[in-house]
Amino acid sequence: MRGIVYSGNRYRTVSTRFQSLQNAGMEVCNYARLGHTVDKGLADMKRRLTESAEETTVILGFGGNDCDYNWDVVAQNNDKNHLPNTEATPFVATYRACIRHAKSLGAAVYVTNLVPLHAKRFMDHIGQNGRRKAIEEWLGDESMLYRWHEYYHQLVCETAREEEADILDIRTPFLLSRRYETLLGEDGIHPTEEGYRLIEETIESQLLVNTHLHSTIQWA
Numbered sequence: 001m002r003g004i005v006y007s008g009n010r011y012r013t014v015s016t017r018f019q020s021l022q023n024a025g026m027e028v029c030n031y032a033r034l035g036h037t038v039d040k041g042l043a044d045m046k047r048r049l050t051e052s053a054e055e056t057t058v059i060l061g062f063g064g065n066d067c068d069y070n071w072d073v074v075a076q077n078n079d080k081n082h083l084p085n086t087e088a089t090p091f092v093a094t095y096r097a098c099i100r101h102a103k104s105l106g107a108a109v110y111v112t113n114l115v116p117l118h119a120k121r122f123m124d125h126i127g128q129n130g131r132r133k134a135i136e137e138w139l140g141d142e143s144m145l146y147r148w149h150e151y152y153h154q155l156v157c158e159t160a161r162e163e164e165a166d167i168l169d170i171r172t173p174f175l176l177s178r179r180y181e182t183l184l185g186e187d188g189i190h191p192t193e194e195g196y197r198l199i200e201e202t203i204e205s206q207l208l209v210n211t212h213l214h215s216t217i218q219w220a
């Protein structure tokens with residue numbers, strides 16, 4: 001949600017203004033951060049969302065960073081078990097806490113599911129500097145990257161449904177696109193500028209049909 005693009009071995013930010021929402025009279029506050037996991041998101045939200053939020057819609061988007069690993073450590077010790085940044089059980093519990101906190105203050109809550117990754121590009125990215133063979137041996141096969149990421153996508157959707165938070169489906173448009181290769185960047189996990197435009201258009205189209213949308217939109 002921050003609009004991070006990876007190209008030429010560096011990260012940069014692209015504009016994600018959600019202009020259509022602003023044109024409809026809504027204030028858009030984007031508090032997303034590069035590398036944020038759900039526990040950091042909850043801490044941020046508790047710091048920013050402290051009073052009645054009945055005129056606020058909160059949009060949560062976590063999981064991609066949570067399911068990631070320290071690939072340097074994996075490559076150096078590929079005969080051992082390793083844990084992701086946020087294990088599945090605390091990930092779900094903390095995500096529930098995010099949703100419940102926002103709802104307790106009267107906010108409407110939406111959850112974005114996960115944009116799919118490009119397993120080959122992601123493997124090429126994390127396997128640089130001679131790490132590829134060791135990481136592949138630990139994974140079992142390259143496509144495990146996609147399956148593991150999809151597992152967290154499913155956790156997000158299940159948690160949102162159980163907590164009665166509406167899901168903003170930004171995944172399906174990527175899966176259905178015949179331009180999939182152009183929508184994901186060189187690292188295989190961050191969208192391209194074209195991909196972010198698709199996300200922006202998808203979110204705007206889903207939100208603007210909701211006549212009960214509040215006047216302030218906050219991203220976490």
